[in-house]
Amino acid sequence: MSDQVNEPHWKRDFPIQRTEATKVSRRDFARFLCLVSGGLATGSAYVAVKANFFPPEEIKGEHFVCKAAGVPLGGTRSFVIEGSSIPYILIHLEDGSWRAYEQKCTHLSCAVYYKPGSGQIVCPCHEGFFDAMTGEVLAGPPPRPLPALEVVMRGEDVYVKAGNEGIAKNTGRM
Amino acid sequence: MSNFKDAQNKAHPNKTNTLMSALIVILILNVSIQIWLLYTGLNNALGKNKDVALPAFIASLVLFLIGFFWLYFLPMGYREKKNK
Numbered sequence: 093m094s095d096q097v098n099e100p101h102w103k104r105d106f107p108i109q110r111t112e113a114t115k116v117s118r119r120d121f122a123r124f125l126c127l128v129s130g131g132l133a134t135g136s137a138y139v140a141v142k143a144n145f146f147p148p149e150e151i152k153g154e155h156f157v158c159k160a161a162g163v164p165l166g167g168t169r170s171f172v173i174e175g176s177s178i179p180y181i182l183i184h185l186e187d188g189s190w191r192a193y194e195q196k197c198t199h200l201s202c203a204v205y206y207k208p209g210s211g212q213i214v215c216p217c218h219e220g221f222f223d224a225m226t227g228e229v230l231a232g233p234p235p236r237p238l239p240a241l242e243v244v245m246r247g248e249d250v251y252v253k254a255g256n257e258g259i260a261k262n263t264g265r266m
Numbered sequence: 267m268s269n270f271k272d273a274q275n276k277a278h279p280n281k282t283n284t285l286m287s288a289l290i291v292i293l294i295l296n297v298s299i300q301i302w303l304l305y306t307g308l309n310n311a312l313g314k315n316k317d318v319a320l321p322a323f324i325a326s327l328v329l330f331l332i333g334f335f336w337l338y339f340l341p342m343g344y345r346e347k348k349n350k
Contacts, residue, residue, distance in 0.1 A: 122289055130334070
């Protein structure tokens with residue numbers, strides 16, 4: 093009886109043991125797994141709807157980037173196409189050819205850069221390497237090749253237009 | 267009248283434990299497959315290969331429905347018995 097008198101008031105107001113408060117029953121855990129399952133199905137639905145009904149806008153026509161003399165051999169130039177916020181990188185390779193890719197790594201969208209003389213585009217965040225000629229992944233965590241634009245030379249001017257499938261096959265990986 | 271649930275609730279705890287573990291293992295397996303489906307669907311959609319996204323969603327939905335109706339088989343323990 094004396095124990096009950098000495099018991100602090102909060103214990104009566106909140107009569108829940110610590111073990112009860114922290115315990116997760118297996119039933120609750122199974123229900124939680126089902127909830128996670130529902131969330132993943134919803135995520136897949138979002139991806140399916142976005143891919144089928146809201147495809148990304150394709151670049152139309154040719155866009156002027158710069159004068160060819162403005163980019164030396166092994167040099168690069170960042171640019172953005174009008175009406176779009178995607179950053180691109182124009183590369184003047186050592187063999188004289190031109191390439192243009194999205195400057196966002198396909199892993200976690202870090203900015204990639206061309207390593208002069210190596211023929212490789214590097215993502216510094218997680219050591220991802222792309223082939224500068226094709227945009228294909230050489231090493232590291234990126235799951236897909238860099239999306240490419242086709243470079244068109246008109247005299248001394250460098251133009252880009254929507255990517256050529258022959259340069260970089262944007263096929264996903266499982 | 268006795269039904270499936272009554273019989274299950276009266277089962278030996280060993281049996282109930284095994285059943286519960288099996289159900290949870292299946293649910294974890296389902297969720298793992300769904301994570302892979304989401305990853306694959308998203309990866310292919312971003313790579314302009316959108317044909318994978320819809321089948322991946324349908325498979326994911328089927329797995330969710332399996333998991334949802336799976337919960338019916340969760341043992342309830344002796345709670346029912348105590349209420350009576």
